[in-house]
Amino acid sequence: MASVFETNLATAERLLTRFRDRPLGHFIDGREVPGQSERLFDNLSPIDGGIINRVHAGNAADVDAAATAAQRAFPAWAALPGTERKRILHRVADGILARAEEIAVLESLDSGQPIRFMSKAAERAAENFRFFADRAPDAANGLSLPARDHLNFTVRQALGPVAVITPWNTPFMLSTWKIAPALAAGCTVVHKPAEWSPLTAMLLAEIMAEAGVPAGVANLVNGLGEEAGKLLTEHPAIKAVAFVGESTTGSHIMAQGAPTLKRVHFELGGKNPVIVFDDADLDRALDAVVFMIYSLNGQRCTSSSRLLVQSGIHDAFVERLAERVARIRVGHPLDPATEVGPLVHERHLNKVLSYCAIAQDDGATVKVGGVRAGEPGTGGNYVRPTLFTGAHNRMRIAQEEIFGPVLTAIPFNDEAEAVAVANDVAYGLAGYVWTRDVSRANRVALKLDAGMVWINSENNRHLPTPFGGMKASGIGRDGGDYSFDFYMETKNICVAL
Ligand code: NAD
Numbered sequence: 001m002a003s004v005f006e007t008n009l010a011t012a013e014r015l016l017t018r019f020r021d022r023p024l025g026h027f028i029d030g031r032e033v034p035g036q037s038e039r040l041f042d043n044l045s046p047i048d049g050g051i052i053n054r055v056h057a058g059n060a061a062d063v064d065a066a067a068t069a070a071q072r073a074f075p076a077w078a079a080l081p082g083t084e085r086k087r088i089l090h091r092v093a094d095g096i097l098a099r100a101e102e103i104a105v106l107e108s109l110d111s112g113q114p115i116r117f118m119s120k121a122a123e124r125a126a127e128n129f130r131f132f133a134d135r136a137p138d139a140a141n142g143l144s145l146p147a148r149d150h151l152n153f154t155v156r157q158a159l160g161p162v163a164v165i166t167p168w169n170t171p172f173m174l175s176t177w178k179i180a181p182a183l184a185a186g187c188t189v190v191h192k193p194a195e196w197s198p199l200t201a202m203l204l205a206e207i208m209a210e211a212g213v214p215a216g217v218a219n220l221v222n223g224l225g226e227e228a229g230k231l232l233t234e235h236p237a238i239k240a241v242a243f244v245g246e247s248t249t250g251s252h253i254m255a256q257g258a259p260t261l262k263r264v265h266f267e268l269g270g271k272n273p274v275i276v277f278d279d280a281d282l283d284r285a286l287d288a289v290v291f292m293i294y295s296l297n298g299q300r301c302t303s304s305s306r307l308l309v310q311s312g313i314h315d316a317f318v319e320r321l322a323e324r325v326a327r328i329r330v331g332h333p334l335d336p337a338t339e340v341g342p343l344v345h346e347r348h349l350n351k352v353l354s355y356c357a358i359a360q361d362d363g364a365t366v367k368v369g370g371v372r373a374g375e376p377g378t379g380g381n382y383v384r385p386t387l388f389t390g391a392h393n394r395m396r397i398a399q400e401e402i403f404g405p406v407l408t409a410i411p412f413n414d415e416a417e418a419v420a421v422a423n424d425v426a427y428g429l430a431g432y433v434w435t436r437d438v439s440r441a442n443r444v445a446l447k448l449d450a451g452m453v454w455i456n457s458e459n460n461r462h463l464p465t466p467f468g469g470m471k472a473s474g475i476g477r478d479g480g481d482y483s484f485d486f487y488m489e490t491k492n493i494c495v496a497l
Contacts, residue, residue: 008115008334011105019053024198026062026222027205029069030215036061041224043198046112046342047332049379055198058223063190063231066219070161070188071237073216078158078186082137085184089133091211093126096176099207103200107172108333110197112342112381115334117296118170125176125204131463132184132483139185139484142491151495156488158186159263160239163232165225165253166201167245168194168344169299169403175201178242179208179218181483190219190238192229194245196345198222225249233257240264240486244301246401247427247472265476265486267301267468269401270429273422274304275412275444278313280434281456286317288458289407290324292432294385297340298405301473302430302452302459306398307409308418314411318389321409322368328385328405330373340405342374342381349381352404356386359397364408365390393421401427415440423449428470430459451477 002010024043025034035056043052056062077085096103100122108118142154164178171193182189193201205220221228233241233256240263243253247268254264274292276285292304309317333341343349349372356370369386385405388397397408412418422431431450435441445453451469454460461467464480476486 005332005335005337008105008336011101012109012334015102015106016052016109019199023054023056024202024222025056026058026066027202027209027218027220028062028066029219030209032202032205035059035222036065041195043110043196044345045109046344046381047109049346049381052110053199055195055222058192058221058228058231060231062221062223063228063235066190066221067161067232067235067237069216069219070190073214074158074161074188077183077188077214077217080186082139085136085186086133088212089129089136089180089184092208092213093129093133095207095211096122096126096129096204099203103172103203105334106199106203107170107197108341110199111168111171112333112344113170113296113299114338114341116336116338118333121170121173124173127463128173128176128180132180135480135484136184139488145492149497151497152492154490154492156185156484156490159487159489161188161190161237162240162242162487163235163238164189164191165229165232165241165243165245166191166193168197169301170296171197172200172204174244175204177478178244179204181478182242182487183213183218185484185487187487188217188219190221190232192221192223192225192232195222195224230256233262234260236260238262242486243267250474263486265478266474267478268429268472268474269403269427270301270303270469270473271306271399271401271425271427272302272304272430272432272450273306273308273448274432275308275418275422275434276310276313276317277415277418277433277435277437277440278310279436281436282313282317284456285434286320286324288432288434289321290328292458293407294325294328294340294405297343299344299403304430304432305402305407306393306422306425307407308412308421309409310418311411311413314409318367318387318409322387325368325385325387325407330382330384340385343383343404344381346381348404349383352383352402352406355397355400355402355406359388359391359395359408362395362397363390364388364395364397367409369406393424399425415444419444419447423447426472429473430454430469432458
């Protein structure tokens with residue numbers, strides 16, 4: 001009998017046929033279309049560096065066609081009763097679940113993320129659609145604010161066509177996290193997925209069309225960030241940009257969107273601390289520390305890439321951690337036994353590996369890993385899970401987002417120092433605190449520069465809660481009503497009594 005790995009490989013071969021037959025195009029006004037220029041780019045495999053498929057590089061004409069389609073479709077979609085949008089979006093969720101295996105396998109192949117994590121991608125994505133579908137009927141409801149001689153009430157109205165620009169780390173799930181609330185709010189969308197992992201965005205476009213999302217409501221333009229992405233952020237029909245990606249790209253987008261006064265929502269980089277106090281449940285803390293940086297190839301925005309450990313337990317904790325890190329299984333992303341897969345692109349692999357030299361130059365120790373993994377000469381972007389020790393917070397390995405399976409351990413003496421070190425970075429996305437002292441946990445949580453803090457927990461998402469970062473980690477929040485505040489205008493109506 002074929003193993004799960006062999007079955008996955010066979011499924012991958014079958015699914016890739018359509019992408020090999022013809023270059024991947026765009027999805028505009030209800031159908032897949034080729035690019036209006038002949039220009040293509042290669043989508044490379046993280047597994048062996050070979051070409052997975054070729055992709056049309058969207059140009060100004062493609063972006064304009066998509067933005068214009070979104071603009072045309074907007075009035076009717078926004079005017080549709082919320083109950084009808086709810087019905088359609090639940091059908092999108094059904095469609096995602098029906099193609100869950102296809103999504104998981106293509107996402108793993110394209111991004112290098114292990115199948116053990118990607119097999120949950122469709123479930124999470126479907127949940128994003130269901131959550132916002134259920135809220136669509138009430139999205140327009142505002143507040144009633146009576147005054148002395150007047151009655152004020154507020155309503156919310158969909159903003160217009162919006163751009164959704166997403167990164168390569170968990171592309172399918174992340175795009176649904178933006179597109180679902182936009183559609184529920186009554187906005188129309190032009191999505192520009194990352195050029196390093198474009199495959200599953202087309203599946204989502206197809207699923208939405210099959211579920212009854214009308215033509216022009218959800219469009220997709222493939223292409224390079226500096227070209228298609230930039231043009232989209234500058235297009236006058238686009239009213240807002242929901243962007244997930246690097247902080248520097250966020251600041252470019254802000255400048256690009258300034259002449260047309262785009263509303264922006266940014267989910268950007270992070271250098272998240274996990275703080276382990278000496279009274280913590282150390283077994284649970286250790287599991288969480290390992291999971292939150294070495295799962296998903298360390299390529300998740302909320303990964304805790306800085307481990308701050310209290311001095312008294314530092315050496316013992318780091319020794320136990322090192323043993324665990326050395327045992328992590330690196331391998332083919334479609335093998336269910338794999339814990340860390342290949343990184344998405346050779347350029348990213350080289351960036352991640354460059355931090356080993358940087359660490360040593362700055363005086364830190366490469367305690368585990370720090371080298372390529374996999375068969376020499378096979379071209380895959382494999383790296384050994386890496387642990388840096390002997391570090392302090394001013395080192396580059398403690399300040400810069402590496403975005404790989406790489407952790408920097410830093411000792412601290414007391415609560416005040418832990419908070420000071422945790423906050424001494426440009427970023428402020430997430431923080432994790434491990435202690436049995438409830439008062440201390442809450443004191444530290446309140447003081448952390450982070451949009452989200454988890455106490456005695458790994459990253460645990462509950463969709464109504466706000467998701468987003470402070471400082472260089474972002475602008476705005478997603479989740480629950482926070483998403484509708486971005487994708488909708490709030491209007492106050494004042495009536496004399
Ligand atoms: P990136 O910024 O390089 O690219 C993201 C997207 O922006 C891609 O689609 C790219 O084509 C596009 N782009 C690039 N330049 C552009 C421009 N000038 N105008 C418009 N679009 C442009 O990011 P990445 O390397 O793909 O992703 C990794 C980053 O994403 C990390 O920094 C990570 O922390 C961040 N991220 C953040 C969150 C969060 O929720 N805060 C979630 C996931 C990833």
